[in-house]
Amino acid sequence: MGLDVRAFLALTSAGFRRWSTYRQATAAAVFTNSVFGFLKTYVLLAVALGAGGAAVGYDGPMLVSFVWLGQGLIGVVMLWGWTDLADRVRTGDVVADLLRPVNPLWTYLAADLGRAGYATLTRFLIPVAVGLVYFDFFLPTRPASYALFTVSVALAVLVSFTFRYLVNLTAFWLLDVRGVMLLAQLMMGALSGLYLPIRFLPDWCENVLWYLTPFPSMLQAPLDIYVEYGGIGTQLAIVSGQLAWVVVGFTACGWLQRRAAWKLVIQGG
C-alpha cells in the first residue's frame, strides 16, 4: 500500500488549507495560549526567584522561553482534541478510508503535517512574538541549537501524531472514545512538560517519563534543546530518544490498525 510523493504533498496542502479556514478558532486559540503564557511565566519566574535565581538549572530567561515556546507548540504538536479518525470509526465512514488503495495511516499523517505547518505560522509564531516583546527571552548561544530545535519540533509532531492515532484507533473497540481521549489529553498535558518542566519532578519520576513514555518527546524535548539544557551531547541524546519513539509509534500504529481492521464492525450499514 504505497503512497506516492505527489499524493502525499497534495494531502498535506489540503490539510494546510483546511485548517487555514478556521480563522476564528485559530485567533481564539492564540489568545488563550497567550493568556496562559503570562500566567505560567509569572508563576515560574516566582519559582526561580524563590529558589535563588535558577530552578533546577533553569534561570529566568530560560523559563520565559520554555513557557512561550511551549505555549506556541501546543497548537503545532496538537496536544488536544484530534478525533477525526475516531469520529469516522463511530459513524462507519472509516470503511471508505480502509477501501482506498493507500494506508490511512499515511493519508492522516499527510493531512496532519499540513495542519502542523499552518499552526507553525499562526499558533506558534504569535505567542512567541508576545513572549519576546513582554519578557526577557533566552536566545540560544550555539547556532546549531536552532537547527536541532527545528528537527526536534518535527519529530515531536510525529510522536504526537502516532500517539493520537493510537488513541483514535481504540474507537474500533470502544466506539465512544470521549473518556479515553480525556485521559490521553490529561497525560499529554501533565507529562509532556507543558504544565511544568518535568525536570522539576523527582529524578526517578523524570527518568521513567523520558525512557518509558513518549510524552516528553512531544514537548519537553524541543524546549530543552532550545534553552540549551546541557551541552550538545544532551541535545543529540534527546533527538535520538525522539527518533526511537517515532519508530515505536509508527510500528504500534501499523500493528493496532491491522488488528482494528480485523475487528471492524460496520455501524449502520
Place this chain on the structure above:
Amino acid sequence: MLSAYTRLLVAQIRSQTQYRLSFLADVVSTCLMSLLDIVAVLVLFRVTPALGGFSGRQVLVMAAMALLAFSLSDLLVGNVERLRFYIRTGLFDVVLLRPLSALGQLLVIDFAPRRTGRVVQALVILAVALFLVDIDWSVARVAILVVTPLAGSLIFASIFVAGATVAFWWVESGELANAFTYGGRDFTTYPVSVYSGWFRRLFAYGLGFAFVAYYPALFLLDVPDPLGAPIWLGWGTPVVALLAMTVAACVWRTGVRHYRSTGS
C-alpha cells in the same frame, strides 16, 4: 416545572453511563485533573522554598480554596461551555422553544454527575491543607471559610456564563472563554503577589479573582498582604460575587436577545 428538569437530568445520567469503559475513564481523568493543580503546587515547592513570599503550606490553603470554588461552579454551570455547540448546530432554537428558562435547560441537559466527585475531592484537600497550617480559629474565620467557597464559586460561575455568551456573537470562539475560566482557576491557585503589571490588575482586581482565595486565605492565616491590601478585604468575596453575577446576567440577556439562528 421541576419534574421536567429532573427528567432531563436523569436521561443525561443514563446516557452517559451506557458506554461503561469510557465512563470509567472519564471519571478517573476528571478526578486526576483536579488533583493535578495540587500536585503542581507540591512539585513547585520541591524546587523552591517560597512563592511570592508564601510558604508551601500557605499556598496549599489558597490552592485548595480555589479548587473548591472552581469545582462547585464547574458542577453547577460548567456545561454552559457547550452553548457554542448548541448555537452552531441550531439546537439552541429547540432550547428557546421550550417553556423553560434557556439557561436552566442548558445547565441540566449536559449535567455531568462525575463532577460531584471533584467537589468531594476538593473538600478533602481543603481539610488537609487547613490541618497543615496553624490557624487561630474564631467565629469570624469559620464564617469566612464557609462563605468564601460559595461566593467564590459564584464568581467563577459568572465568568463561565459571561464567557460562554461570547458564542452568540462569535460562534467559533472556541477556547476564548477558557482563558478566563480555567485561566482564572490557575490564577487563583497561586498568591496574587506572584503576578505583576497589567496582567495582575486585570485578573486580580478587574475580574475579581483575588477575592476567590487570596484575600480570604490571608484573613484565615492572619498574614498581611505583601502588596499592602487591608486584611478586611477577605470579607469582600460575596460583594464581588454579587457584582460579577449582575454583569454576567446582563451579558447573558443581551446575548440571548442578539441571537440569530445559524439556520442549520
